Amino acid sequence: MTKTIGVVTPGGDAPGMNAAIRAVTRIAHAKGFQVVGFERGWEGLLTNSCKKLTPRSVGGIIQLGGTILHTIRCPGFEEEEAVEKGAETLSINDVDGLVVIGGDGSFKGALDLSRESDAFMIGIPATIDNDVYGTDETIGFDTAVNTAVGAIDKIRDTAISHERIFIVEVMGRKRGFLALEVGVCVGAEVVLIPERPMSLADMVKTMEENAKKGKRMGIIVAAEGWGNTHELAQEMQQKTESEVRLSILGYAQRGGSPTTRSRLLASLFAEKAVDLICQGQGNMAVGLRNGAIVGYELEKAARDWKPIDLRLLDLADTLAT
Ligand code: F6P
Numbered sequence: 242m243t244k245t246i247g248v249v250t251p252g253g254d255a256p257g258m259n260a261a262i263r264a265v266t267r268i269a270h271a272k273g274f275q276v277v278g279f280e281r282g283w284e285g286l287l288t289n290s291c292k293k294l295t296p297r298s299v300g301g302i303i304q305l306g307g308t309i310l311h312t313i314r315c316p317g318f319e320e321e322e323a324v325e326k327g328a329e330t331l332s333i334n335d336v337d338g339l340v341v342i343g344g345d346g347s348f349k350g351a352l353d354l355s356r357e358s359d360a361f362m363i364g365i366p367a368t369i370d371n372d373v374y375g376t377d378e379t380i381g382f383d384t385a386v387n388t389a390v391g392a393i394d395k396i397r398d399t400a401i402s403h404e405r406i407f408i409v410e411v412m413g414r415k416r417g418f419l420a421l422e423v424g425v426c427v428g429a430e431v432v433l434i435p436e437r438p439m440s441l442a443d444m445v446k447t448m449e450e451n452a453k454k455g456k457r458m459g460i461i462v463a464a465e466g467w468g469n470t471h472e473l474a475q476e477m478q479q480k481t482e483s484e485v486r487l488s489i490l491g492y493a494q495r496g497g498s499p500t501t502r503s504r505l506l507a508s509l510f511a512e513k514a515v516d517l518i519c520q521g522q523g524n525m526a527v528g529l530r531n532g533a534i535v536g537y538e539l540e541k542a543a544r545d546w547k548p549i550d551l552r553l554l555d556l557a558d559t560l561a562t
Contacts, residue, residue, distance in 0.1 A: 246274045246518060247336040247360070248294065250308040251282030251315060251347040254495060255367045255381025257503035258308040261342050263299040264511030265365075270296050272519060277334055282343075283315040283350055286327035291334060303504060306384075306496045308342075319353045328357035336360045338518035340511075344368035344379070348526060348543035355539075361523030363514045364539050367507070369495055371418040374545035375537045376528030380510065383502040385412070385494045386422050392490055393427040397460055404457040406448060406481065408474050410489040413464045419494075420464035421553050430459040430561045435466040436549050441473070445480045457483060509534050 246269045250258050266276045276294040279285030292298075302309055317323060331339060331354070338361040341351040351362040366373040369385035389411050400407045413419040417434025424432030430451060431444050448459050463470050474487040499507070506529065513527040513534045526542035528535050 242335070244274050244337045245335050246276050246515065247279055247291070247331060247334065247339040248276060248310065248342065249279040249282060249285060249339065250310045250312050250342045250367070251350055252312060252343040253368060254306075254308045254312055255369050255379070256306040256384035256495070256497055257380035257499035257507040258342055258367050259302040259305045260499055260504040260507035261365055261367060261380055261511050262294065262309060263302055264508040265340050265515060266294040266299045267296045268512055268515045272515060274337075274515075277336065278310045279330075280310050282312040282347075283318040283323070283327065284313055285310070286330045286354075287315075287318075287323060289330045289333060304498050306498055318350050324353045324357050327354050331358050331360050338363060338523070340365060340514050340518075342367045342380070344370065345373050345543050348373075348539055352524065352539060352543055355524055361518050361521065362525075362539060363517050363523070364526035364542055365507075365510045365514050366526060366528060366542065369412060369419060370414045370416055372414060372416040372547055373526075373528075373542055374547040375526060375542050376530070378506060378529050380503055380507045381499070382419070383506075384497060384500045385419060386426065387500055388494050388497055389419065389423045389490055390426045392493070393423065393429075393460060393462070396488055397427065400458040400460060403484065405484045405486055406459040406461065406477060408461045408463055408470050408477070408485065408487045410463050410465055410470045410487070412490070412494050413466055415466040416547075417464040417466065417549060420462050420467070421549065421557070424462040425553055425557045425560065427460060427462065428561055429462040429557060430456075431461040432554060432557045433461060433463040433467040434549070434554070435464060437551060437554060441476055441480065444477065448481055448483065452483070459483075
């Protein structure tokens, strides 16, 4: 009997997920598997909503943002009844290996499923937040960085003209990976991330010192997990002579055509994911470490805390003088 690989994209979407679906499908077919895609994340496993993916049906999607399998947040998937239903769906479809493309929340769902299912669970990290332990980069991160940088470059133009201070909030959930990389790449005067608090007094001091040097505008890149940027904008306004504006970049960061880097990562991760299934290895995640594609425990990817390189924050400060 032909062996079957399932693919699912639960949680928030990320640019490059389609490139990963395409690559898993084509690599799996090349190795003699058939592939089914479960629709709307975990809900597809609860309702047995799935479709056959063939090398042809995944044509023309490598450049598309989002996920052709669709996704919805599915809280409660960890409950016993839901997990049993999910495992039953995998068994009905004779799924030997399930490739879960998503973030740590999706990986927790895969681990829950593995309690009830014999299918090999493989996690491919895909989130714009880049907050998955064990991989230097997640699919979609590079695209989101580029999207945010493009938007902030435009904001800088108007900030310079009006000599205003702009607080620009970027996504990232509870972590500062996106804000930090974006901050360095736009030359932000201040970068605010949850991992290293900064007082309002210090922000104001930076802006005042810049003004004395003749730089009367400023870009403050703030991670959404840092805190309330509406309040920050009001407080900054009271403490400085300059006009302060807030711009929340929002969901545009999650969309758009994936960069070459996100596409390449998706293709390499997919290759490793199918390899692991072929080797009969389950409960594994794939990742990028120092340029190499690796496999490691899904449990760690789902639960461990990824360290952030705070030297980048110091570099951002130095570069923004
Ligand atoms: O995890 C990706 C992400 O875009 C986060 O950056 C953000 O906090 C969250 O998802 C938004 O979630 P939702 O799509 O449920 O609004």
